[in-house]
Structure formats: structure tokens, C-alpha cells
Amino acid sequence: MNVLIQTLVDGLLQGSVLALAAIGFSLIFGVLGVINLSHGVLVILGAYLALVARRILGLDPLAALPLVAAFSFAVGYIYQHLVVSPAIRRANLLSSLLVTYGTALIAQNVLVLVFSPDFQSVRPHYANDFWRLGGITLNLLQLVALAASLILITLLYLILNRLPIGRTIRATAEQELAARLCGIDIERIYALTFAIAAAFAGAAGVLIGMLFPFSPASQDDWTIYGFVVVVLGGTGSASGALLGGLLLGVIGTLTTHFIGAAYPNAMVFLVLVLMLLIRPAGLLGNALGASR
Amino acid sequence: MSALTRPRAARVALLALLAIACLVFPVAASPFALRVAQTLLFGAALATAWNILGGFAGYWSFGNSAFLGLGAFAAALMQEHTPIDDPMLRFVVGLVAGGGATTSLALIIGYPILRLRGAYFAIAMLGVSLALAELSSSVDLFEGALGVTVAPITDAAPEKFFYYVFLGLAAASLVIATLVRYARLGYGLIAIREDEDTAPMLGVPTERYKLFGFMLSALITGLVGAAYAFSLGYITTNSVFRTDISFNVIVYTLLGGIGTLAGPTGGENHSLPTGRWPHEGALDHTANQRLRAVPGSLRHKQQLLARSTPRANHRTHTPLMELKFHG
Numbered sequence: 001m002n003v004l005i006q007t008l009v010d011g012l013l014q015g016s017v018l019a020l021a022a023i024g025f026s027l028i029f030g031v032l033g034v035i036n037l038s039h040g041v042l043v044i045l046g047a048y049l050a051l052v053a054r055r056i057l058g059l060d061p062l063a064a065l066p067l068v069a070a071f072s073f074a075v076g077y078i079y080q081h082l083v084v085s086p087a088i089r090r091a092n093l094l095s096s097l098l099v100t101y102g103t104a105l106i107a108q109n110v111l112v113l114v115f116s117p118d119f120q121s122v123r124p125h126y127a128n129d130f131w132r133l134g135g136i137t138l139n140l141l142q143l144v145a146l147a148a149s150l151i152l153i154t155l156l157y158l159i160l161n162r163l164p165i166g167r168t169i170r171a172t173a174e175q176e177l178a179a180r181l182c183g184i185d186i187e188r189i190y191a192l193t194f195a196i197a198a199a200f201a202g203a204a205g206v207l208i209g210m211l212f213p214f215s216p217a218s219q220d221d222w223t224i225y226g227f228v229v230v231v232l233g234g235t236g237s238a239s240g241a242l243l244g245g246l247l248l249g250v251i252g253t254l255t256t257h258f259i260g261a262a263y264p265n266a267m268v269f270l271v272l273v274l275m276l277l278i279r280p281a282g283l284l285g286n287a288l289g290a291s292r
Numbered sequence: 293m294s295a296l297t298r299p300r301a302a303r304v305a306l307l308a309l310l311a312i313a314c315l316v317f318p319v320a321a322s323p324f325a326l327r328v329a330q331t332l333l334f335g336a337a338l339a340t341a342w343n344i345l346g347g348f349a350g351y352w353s354f355g356n357s358a359f360l361g362l363g364a365f366a367a368a369l370m371q372e373h374t375p376i377d378d379p380m381l382r383f384v385v386g387l388v389a390g391g392g393a394t395t396s397l398a399l400i401i402g403y404p405i406l407r408l409r410g411a412y413f414a415i416a417m418l419g420v421s422l423a424l425a426e427l428s429s430s431v432d433l434f435e436g437a438l439g440v441t442v443a444p445i446t447d448a449a450p451e452k453f454f455y456y457v458f459l460g461l462a463a464a465s466l467v468i469a470t471l472v473r474y475a476r477l478g479y480g481l482i483a484i485r486e487d488e489d490t491a492p493m494l495g496v497p498t499e500r501y502k503l504f505g506f507m508l509s510a511l512i513t514g515l516v517g518a519a520y521a522f523s524l525g526y527i528t529t530n531s532v533f534r535t536d537i538s539f540n541v542i543v544y545t546l547l548g549g550i551g552t553l554a555g556p557t558g559g560e561n562h563s564l565p566t567g568r569w570p571h572e573g574a575l576d577h578t579a580n581q582r583l584r585a586v587p588g589s590l591r592h593k594q595q596l597l598a599r600s601t602p603r604a605n606h607r608t609h610t611p612l613m614e615l616k617f618h619g
Contacts, residue, residue: 029411035411098542098546101543220535224418224422227418227419230415231412231415262430263426266423270419270423272415272419272423273405273416276415276416277404
């Protein structure tokens with residue numbers, strides 16, 4: 001019984017970070033309709049920025065998190081403005097796939113050139129502290145990551161649902177033409193949405209860097225987890241991404257523990273395909289951009 | 293530029309010339325040039341296969357490496373477990389196994405997965421290819437993690453032999469695509485791309501056509517995968533179930549002109565100057581991809597997409613983004 005609870009707890013702890021990492025992918029897909037194949041790069045970039053902050057400024061990753069998020073925000077804004085948006089304007093939405101895929105390859109190789117292809121980590125000194133609570137082991141680092149993820153996801157929820165900019169973003173996602181007729185500057189909203197998504201991806205990258213080793217090549221995985229979370233939870237909503245991420249985490253740890261350490265990815269992808277066949281709009285349905 | 297608009301006789305002459313050039317090329321070429329040409333033909337065959345469903349019907353698969361990998365593994369495991377002495381027979385049996393396995397997979401997953409449209413179909417295919425890759429490396433029976441050794445089938449000049457094999461496959465896939473394009477099936481698939489809800493009202497059996505196009509695409513990809521396994525001599529999960537191949541195939545097709553016949557073949561040739569020659573400069577493989585993926589998609593996109601069928605441009609919302617669930 002304890003083993004089952006421990007596995008579930010571990011899954012939820014991991015899942016919260018997965019949710020945070022995927023939330024930007026989900027937002028961009030839901031609002032812009034763009035499948036951002038360079039999402040994983042934005043996540044991994046966050047981890048490398050935390051590494052740089054630690055090496056140069058001597059900052060703890062958690063202290064560097066706001067800085068990394070701010071930097072990623074700027075990167076996202078510029079990237080959408082200079083690369084993704086012109087591609088969509090000059091051809092069509094599909095071309096964004098090629099552009100983001102190409103950018104991901106460029107960025108991955110630049111990261112290899114700058115940081116070497118080796119695995120790195122920004123594990124803090126408190127990484128191995130843990131508490132025992134009625135037979136369940138709680139790792140301090142994972143709890144910190146859980147708290148940070150939940151706070152940030154709540155923040156996104158508040159941005160989307162309480163602030164004027166959130167209302168504008170949701171309106172744009174629902175009906176681009178109508179939003180335009182109401183005087184909304186669509187290009188600016190798209191760039192802002194992309195920037196917010198990138199900021200969350202960067203923040204998630206910091207937490208991922210604390211929890212797991214990372215290398216430039218691991219960017220693929222984070223793009224694919226984005227896909228899975230979107231399919232499980234539905235696009236464009238904070239709660240959907242949270243649910244999808246938690247499910248992904250629990251499926252992963254349960255499979256590792258009860259079926260075998262080699263199978264979590266196979267299981268996750270099987271669930272992805274099954275989910276698409278049974279309920280393609282996600283468990284919660286489509287919060288945004290249902291008409292796309 | 294466009295050979296397709298010239299008079300018929302000129303077109304036939306051009307094709308014949310091209311065919312002769314391809315056939316006699318190995319006489320003069322160095323083994324390295326032959327291997328490069330073989331890679332081009334490999335990509336051309338894959339892109340043409342992808343185009344049958346992705347280009348004609350607008351169903352973008354992000355996971356055609358599922359078929360490539362399955363075909364390769366089916367062929368490799370077949371030759372390992374059924375010892376056949378005659379190398380040519382072994383090769384043919386391997387091809388049949390590869391093509392058979394992928395066509396059966398397409399038949400099994402086709403009905404449920406083709407009910408998904410746009411991005412959901414794309415993601416589902418990506419999921420299928422990732423799941424197969426994981427299974428092939430985790431399940432001991434498939435030996436994907438350790439790798440399967442494929443016994444050589446020719447003693448002398450394998451690069452010449454495989455050049456002709458891939459030439460044959462590329463030519464066959466082009467012929468199949470041409471036949472499909474001008475058959476009832478092709479017009480049906482294009483009708484599906486243009487408007488899948490109206491097509492059945494006009495008497496197009498959409499489900500059957502999509503499934504058939506999917507199976508054809510899978511068959512060609514599986515045959516290419518099987519031949520690829522023999523040409524590599526040793527395959528692992530990572531060498532055949534490659535997500536980058538799934539994406540590159542789409543890049544080739546888009547560069548050449550999606551939905552056209554010559555496009556996928558030409559698109560793969562486009563990658564020649566950036567994609568292959570830098571190998572001599574010891575750049576790694578992904579570095580080559582980045583050279584061709586981005587400038588290509590930014591610069592050439594417009595004229596290349598404009599060269600695709602006229603109707604395709606008139607639509608502002610492409611099928612990939614129509615997230616409707618059908619069925």
C-alpha cells in the first residue's frame with residue numbers, strides 16, 4: 001500500500017513540473033494554432049540560463065528563476081515577431097512547423113557549440129534533503145519544484161482569467177476576426193502570448209535543470225511531452241495542462257514501478273494514441289480555440 | 293522550370309533522358325558519389341510515399357518513420373530467424389516481410405486513426421512512431437536496443453547494388469504516385485483535401501480512399517525501410533525509428549511542392565548542396581539539417597508553395613489546423 005502511495009506521490013510531484021513545462025506549448029497551440037516544435041528548446045534554454053546564472057553570478061537556481069523567465073519572455077517575443085509570424089504571414093500556418101523545427105535544430109546545435117553536448121545539471125546543495133511522513137519519503141527539492149510549479153500555473157490562470165490582457169488573449173483564441181474587429185492588435189497579442197509561453201517554458205527549464213540532468217539533445221523530449229500533455233488535458237487552458245501533466249507523471253511512475261523501467265515512454269505514447277482516438281479534445285474538452 | 297507544363301513529347305523525352313542518366317550514372321561515379329545518390333533516392337522514395345496521403349489528401353503524418361522502422365525491423369528479423377541461403381531470395385523475402393508488416397499495420401490502425409483530422413492525425417502518427425520505437429527497444433524479442441545484424445547480400449560493390457535498389461524503389465513510388473494521381477483514387481483524395489465534408493456527398497467513399505492511400509504510403513515506406521536495413525547491414529532502434537526522418541520527409545515534400553508529382557523528388561534533390569556535400573567538411577548530420585531546413589523554408593516557401601496545385605493556395609485555413617473530430 002505504501003509503495004502504491006509513494007509511487008502516486010512521486011508521479012504527482014514529477015507531473016507538476018511536466019505540466020509547467022508543457023503549459024506554454026498548450027497556450028501557443030490554443031491561441032495561435034501553431035504547433036511549436038521549438039518548445040523543447042525554450043525549456044532547455046531555461047535550464048542553461050540557470051547554469052549561466054550560477055556560474056557567472058553565483059545565483060541559486062530558484063533565485064535565478066525570475067531572471068530566466070524575464071529573459072525567456074524577451075526571447076519569445078522577438079522569436080515570434082521576427083521568425084514565426086513572418087513565416088505564417090507569407091505562407092500559411094503549416095509553414096510554422098517547418099520554421100520552428102528548423103529553429104529547434106539550429107538552437108540545439110548552437111547549444112552544443114556553446115555548452116558542449118554533455119549532460120549538465122544545476123542541482124542545488126539541498127537536493128538530497130528529505131522528510132519522512134508516515135512511511136512516505138518526500139524529497140525537499142521535489143516539493144520545492146511542486147510549489148514553484150503550482151504557484152506559476154496559478155499565476156498563468158490568473159493572468160488568463162482575471163487580467164485584461166488575459167481576456168484579450170482568450171478573445172483572440174476564440175475568434176480572431178471578431179477580436180480584430182473589436183480593435184485588438186492581433187500581432188501584438190500573438191507576440192505577447194508567445195512571450196508568456198516562453199517565459200513559463202524558461203521557468204520550467206530552471207526547475208528541470210534542478211531535478212534532472214539535461215543536454216541539448218534532450219529538447220526533443222520536452223516538445224513531445226508538450227504534445228502528450230496537450231492531448232491529455234486539452235489546449236490553451238492552465239487547468240487542462242495541469243491535469244495533463246499530473247496524469248503524465250503518474251502514468252510514468254506507475255509504469256516504471258509496476259511494469260518495468262524501460263516502459264514508461266512506450267506507455268505514455270500508447271496512452272497518447274488511445275486518448276486521441278477516444279477523446280481527441282482532451283479530458284476537460286477544449287478550453288480555448290475549440291473552433292480550430 | 294516546370295516540366296509539367298511543357299508539351300507531352302518534350303516531357304517524355306526529358307523523363308527518358310533522366311532515366312538513362314540515372315541508369316548509367318554508376319559507371320562513372322565514385323563509390324562516395326553513389327552513396328550520396330543513394331541517400332537522395334532514399335529520401336525521394338520516402339517523400340513520394342508521404343505525398344500520397346499528405347500531399348493528395350492533406351493528411352499530414354508526423355510519424356512516417358513508424359513505417360520505415362517497422363519495415364526495417366521486419367526485414368532484419370525475418371532474415372535472422374528464417375535462414376535462407378540464396379542471398380537474392382533472402383533480400384526479396386525481407387522486402388516482402390517489410391512491406392507486408394507495414395501494410396498490415398496501416399490496415400489495423402488506419403480505420404481508427406484516419407478519423408482524426410489535421411493536427412490530431414499528425415500527433416497521433418507521431419505517437420504511433422514513438423510507441424513503436426519504444427517497444428522495439430524495450431521488448432527483447434525485437435532486439436532494437438542491441439541491434440540486429442543483417443547479413444550482406446552482395447559480395448562485390450554493394451554501393452552499386454543498393455544504388456539500383458533505391459533507384460528502383462524511387463521510380464516505383466513515382467509510378468505508383470502518378471497512377472494514383474490520375475486514377476479515381478487520386479481525384480478522390482484531392483477532393484478529401486479540398487473539403488472532406490462535401491466529398492462524400494459527391495460520391496467519394498472517403499474512408500475507403502483514405503485507408504487505401506494510407507496503406508499505399510505505408511507499403512512504399514515499408515519497402516524502402518526493408519531495403520534500408522539491408523543497405524545498413526546493422527540496425528538499431530535509433531538508426532531507423534528516427535523522428536528527424538519523419539520531419540525531413542515533410543521538408544523535402546514542401547520544398548519541392550506538396551501535392552505535385554515531381555515535387556517530393558525534386559525537393560530531396562534541393563537538399564543536395566547543403567545537406568550532403570558538407571559531410572566532407574566533417575559537419576555533423578544535424579548541422580547539415582539546420583543548413584537546409586531554415587533557409588529553405590523561409591526563402592523558398594512562397595514560390596514553392598505557389599507552385600503546388602492552384603486550389604491549395606486559395607484556402608487560408610489549412611487542414612492541419614482544422615481540429616474537427618469526425619465520426
